Amino acid sequence: MASGSGLTAEVASALGPRARLSGGTLFLLIILLLAIVGIGIQAAADATLFAQITLNGLSLAGLYFIVASGFTLIFGLMRVVNMAHGSFYMLGGIIAYLVQERMLNPDPTSFDLPQATLTSFLIPLIVSMFSIALLGVLIQQVFLRWNQGQELRQALITIALSIIIADQAVARFGGIAKEISVPVRKSIQLPIVGMYGTTRLVLLLVAIVVGVALVLIISRTRFGMIVRAGVDDRQMVTALGVNIQKVFVGAFFLGALLAGLAGVLGGAVNSVNKSDDGKFLLISLVIVIVGGMGSLTGAAVGAVLLGLIDSYSDVYLPDAITNYGVLLTFFLLVFVLAVRPYGLFGRPG
Amino acid sequence: MNIRNKRWGWLSATLLIIIIGIVAAACGGSDSSSADTAAADTAAADTAAVETAAAAPEKKIVMGFLSNCEGPFGPFWDATLAGYYTALVQFAGATPVDPADPKAGVTGAMVPGTEIPIEINTDYGCSDDKADKALSEAKRLVEQEGVNILIGPLSGDEGIAVANYAKTQPDVTFLNGISGAQDTTLKVQAPNFFRFFTDGAQWTAGLGAYAYNVLGWRTAVTIGDDYSFPYTQTAGFVSEFCSLGGKVTDRIWPALGETDYSSYIAKLPNDVDGFFLDVGGTGTVQFVNQYTEVNGNDSLQGKVMGGAFISNPAIIKELGSKVEGVVAGSALPSDATDANWTTYVDAITAAFPDQAGNAANIFLAGYYNNTQAAILGLGAVGGNIDDAAAFQSAIAGVEISTGVGPVTVDGNRNAVGANYVVQVSDKGATTLFTVPDVDQSFGGAFSADTPNPDRDNPKCVAGNPPPWAASITK
Numbered sequence: 001m002a003s004g005s006g007l008t009a010e011v012a013s014a015l016g017p018r019a020r021l022s023g024g025t026l027f028l029l030i031i032l033l034l035a036i037v038g039i040g041i042q043a044a045a046d047a048t049l050f051a052q053i054t055l056n057g058l059s060l061a062g063l064y065f066i067v068a069s070g071f072t073l074i075f076g077l078m079r080v081v082n083m084a085h086g087s088f089y090m091l092g093g094i095i096a097y098l099v100q101e102r103m104l105n106p107d108p109t110s111f112d113l114p115q116a117t118l119t120s121f122l123i124p125l126i127v128s129m130f131s132i133a134l135l136g137v138l139i140q141q142v143f144l145r146w147n148q149g150q151e152l153r154q155a156l157i158t159i160a161l162s163i164i165i166a167d168q169a170v171a172r173f174g175g176i177a178k179e180i181s182v183p184v185r186k187s188i189q190l191p192i193v194g195m196y197g198t199t200r201l202v203l204l205l206v207a208i209v210v211g212v213a214l215v216l217i218i219s220r221t222r223f224g225m226i227v228r229a230g231v232d233d234r235q236m237v238t239a240l241g242v243n244i245q246k247v248f249v250g251a252f253f254l255g256a257l258l259a260g261l262a263g264v265l266g267g268a269v270n271s272v273n274k275s276d277d278g279k280f281l282l283i284s285l286v287i288v289i290v291g292g293m294g295s296l297t298g299a300a301v302g303a304v305l306l307g308l309i310d311s312y313s314d315v316y317l318p319d320a321i322t323n324y325g326v327l328l329t330f331f332l333l334v335f336v337l338a339v340r341p342y343g344l345f346g347r348p349g
Numbered sequence: 350m351n352i353r354n355k356r357w358g359w360l361s362a363t364l365l366i367i368i369i370g371i372v373a374a375a376c377g378g379s380d381s382s383s384a385d386t387a388a389a390d391t392a393a394a395d396t397a398a399v400e401t402a403a404a405a406p407e408k409k410i411v412m413g414f415l416s417n418c419e420g421p422f423g424p425f426w427d428a429t430l431a432g433y434y435t436a437l438v439q440f441a442g443a444t445p446v447d448p449a450d451p452k453a454g455v456t457g458a459m460v461p462g463t464e465i466p467i468e469i470n471t472d473y474g475c476s477d478d479k480a481d482k483a484l485s486e487a488k489r490l491v492e493q494e495g496v497n498i499l500i501g502p503l504s505g506d507e508g509i510a511v512a513n514y515a516k517t518q519p520d521v522t523f524l525n526g527i528s529g530a531q532d533t534t535l536k537v538q539a540p541n542f543f544r545f546f547t548d549g550a551q552w553t554a555g556l557g558a559y560a561y562n563v564l565g566w567r568t569a570v571t572i573g574d575d576y577s578f579p580y581t582q583t584a585g586f587v588s589e590f591c592s593l594g595g596k597v598t599d600r601i602w603p604a605l606g607e608t609d610y611s612s613y614i615a616k617l618p619n620d621v622d623g624f625f626l627d628v629g630g631t632g633t634v635q636f637v638n639q640y641t642e643v644n645g646n647d648s649l650q651g652k653v654m655g656g657a658f659i660s661n662p663a664i665i666k667e668l669g670s671k672v673e674g675v676v677a678g679s680a681l682p683s684d685a686t687d688a689n690w691t692t693y694v695d696a697i698t699a700a701f702p703d704q705a706g707n708a709a710n711i712f713l714a715g716y717y718n719n720t721q722a723a724i725l726g727l728g729a730v731g732g733n734i735d736d737a738a739a740f741q742s743a744i745a746g747v748e749i750s751t752g753v754g755p756v757t758v759d760g761n762r763n764a765v766g767a768n769y770v771v772q773v774s775d776k777g778a779t780t781l782f783t784v785p786d787v788d789q790s791f792g793g794a795f796s797a798d799t800p801n802p803d804r805d806n807p808k809c810v811a812g813n814p815p816p817w818a819a820s821i822t823k
Contacts, residue, residue, distance in 0.1 A: 052615040053615050056609070056611040057612070110669075111670055111775035112670050113668075113670070113671075174424060175424040175631070176664070177632075177634040177667065179638055179667065185642050186642070187644070195644070197611075197639070197643050198642075199642060270608050270609060270635050271631065271634050271635045279608065310609065311611075312612075314613055314616070315612050315616045319599070319601060319804065320805075322575075322601075322603065322604070323575045323602065323603075
């Protein structure tokens with residue numbers, strides 16, 4: 001890759017030397033520009049709809065961010081592509097649902113659904129988060145500790161785990177989507193947007209809090225300092241006498257905890273669904289590739305891009321091709337890889 | 350450093366491809382073990398049948414079964430098997446191996462009125478709602494297992510694929526399981542493919558008239574999963590609603606497997622009288638939850654009419670009072686008490702007591718109807734299937750007895766039968782009224798020459814309402 005120092009060199013390396021701005025990249029840029037103009041025209045036509053779906057996209061991005069931030073942490077620091085990360089998400093929802101069901105003890109003959117209180121929402125949330133965090137540590141210790149550095153082997157082991165977990169979930173939990181009950185589920189009046197659901201707003205808020213907390217942990221604590229150093233140069237950190245094993249356990253704990261949290265929130269806002277594991281794993285991977293591995297800012301930006309693309313394509317693509325909205329995600333991937341092979345905020349490392 | 354980076358590039362690219370592959374292949378979960386267990390469980394029954402079959406003078410009768418043991422409809426594997434075997438117990442004198450487990454199969458099935466055994470192939474065809482899988486399983490059963498009467502498949506696109514395959518195997522007789530796409534019989538028209546259960550459009554008979562005449566809707570929007578079964582159901586609603594003068598202003602098709610419907614919901618216009626919802630399975634739960642939250646309604650009553658999904662007991666259980674009062678089309682009543690229904694439920698109870706609760710489950714009923722038709726057809730030709738054409742024309746003439754009364758097939762070998770318009774209540778789904786003798790053409794709206802139901806078809810055209818529309822009034 002182009003090397004150099006200073007801001008100009010940085011920009012130059014980001015875009016590639018002028019001579020290398022190939023036809024393909026130019027084509028992608030034009031498409032991007034057209035898409036932005038198209039959305040702009042549509043937005044001007046119906047501002048309320050635009051505001052609503054933007055908020056939908058952002059709240060979805062919040063969910064994506066919480067999942068992907070854990071993934072990027074593990075990926076960036078340990079070079080472990082944890083293919084069971086989606087399973088952590090799915091199990092998070094299932095555990096919270098089962099705990100809540102036990103707490104609420106609904107009458108099977110009753111037509112009305114049980115209503116959670118703050119306690120019967122928070123306790124399942126906390127139980128689920130920490131169970132998943134411990135499961136993450138267990139998996140790291142049992143399956144990933146003895147084969148460090150063997151990336152493909154680790155990826156295959158975690159794929160195997162995710163398939164086993166998925167099949168067990170179907171067998172024991174069944175195929176019907178379940179909803180985690182929340183204390184308040186209603187809509188409130190927002191300026192421009194109009195009526196908007198509270199659970200999605202809460203989701204967005206939680207994602208922001210998680211993001212801020214992670215930034216503080218990574219930038220202000222000793223653990224965060226080691227993680228940052230580890231992302232840049234793992235061998236050097238080990239050589240300096242840091243017990244990197246402890247840090248790995250911490251990273252897995254935190255990463256799995258976040259996936260579990262996202263699973264519960266996703267189950268409350270959408271539903272607990274046994275086929276979500278593959279979907280959220282794929283999303284995490286795309287976000288990390290787009291954002292750059294190990295970068296929190298990258299995860300946030302990647303999540304927002306993906307959330308907005310998802311939301312806009314549902315509405316602004318012609319009816320006949322809304323089904324293909326998911327392809328746009330991969331156009332984004334291609335575009336980013338073409339202009340910034342390490343991801344938007346990634347560094348060669 | 351550089352080498353490592355390169356390696357990472359390759360690794361992440363490979364992994365991405367693997368994940369995409371897994372997601373595409375799984376698409377709704379996977380569980381392949383049940384088929385194997387099922388096959389093992391019933392190996393004994395199989396051997397027994399083979400031994401007796403050797404004595405028969407004519408061409409051996411081998412019946413095969415094709416359903417979904419994985420994918421979105423995988424949970425209904427047992428129900429489809431229960432329908433299949435209940436018919437064999439009731440009409441072919443078979444005995445269940447284990448009344449608690451339909452997978453264990455039956456023994457001693459014979460052609461009615463004869464001593465000719467019906468060999469039951471227990472290497473069941475296991476598909477996952479994908480047409481290619483259903484096709485390869487159908488080919489395996491016919492070409493390798495020697496099945497000459499095949500019952501199945503389960504879902505829309507699979508049915509179209511198997512019906513097309515049937516054309517290449519004129520000596521084999523195919524009877525549908527519960528796949529509901531219209532094209533399967535109306536367009537493909539394989540002379541040896543039968544469907545003794547109504548199609549997805551027929552299941553909506555009465556809904557359009559109810560919306561227009563009773564609820565007073567004049568404009569509607571439809572929203573459904575993007576594949577052939579919701580196309581067919583939506584076609585039924587659109588055709589009837591528009592024939593009376595209603596306008597369908599938009600048709601929205603989220604991809605099957607979508608989980609966040611919030612933006613589709615934002616897109617639903619406020620200035621229409623209501624919408625026809627045919628988002629299936631897990632999607633129904635997610636859609637309704639997200640819709641009710643944003644719209645602040647506790648119930649969708651009066652605003653939404655549903656296809657086959659929303660009145661499903663399992664879905665009602667997850668949605669509770671949110672769907673109270675929603676009116677939907679259904680091929681089966683869940684609250685019937687007449688003699689037909691009781692006879693049907695008793696037959697299930699006698700064979701598989703645990704499955705009696707599934708009587709109103711279309712997955713069970715579809716396989717029950719079609720298997721019964723095959724057995725009665727065998728009876729009509731005295732168990733002689735050497736002349737496949739004669740056997741097939743015998744099947745075309747049978748009248749089967751079902752929970753909703755007698756059912757026959759039309760010239761395209763598709764069932765003509767009653768349909769039910771039901772309303773969700775705290776008792777489940779209560780029948781509002783019955784539409785008798787619904788035929789596939791919907792009173793002439795659909796024929797082999799009309800465009801296939803798809804995202805834009807049928808067009809919304811006024812005039813020529815189906816015969817039952819006039820009688821549905823307030």
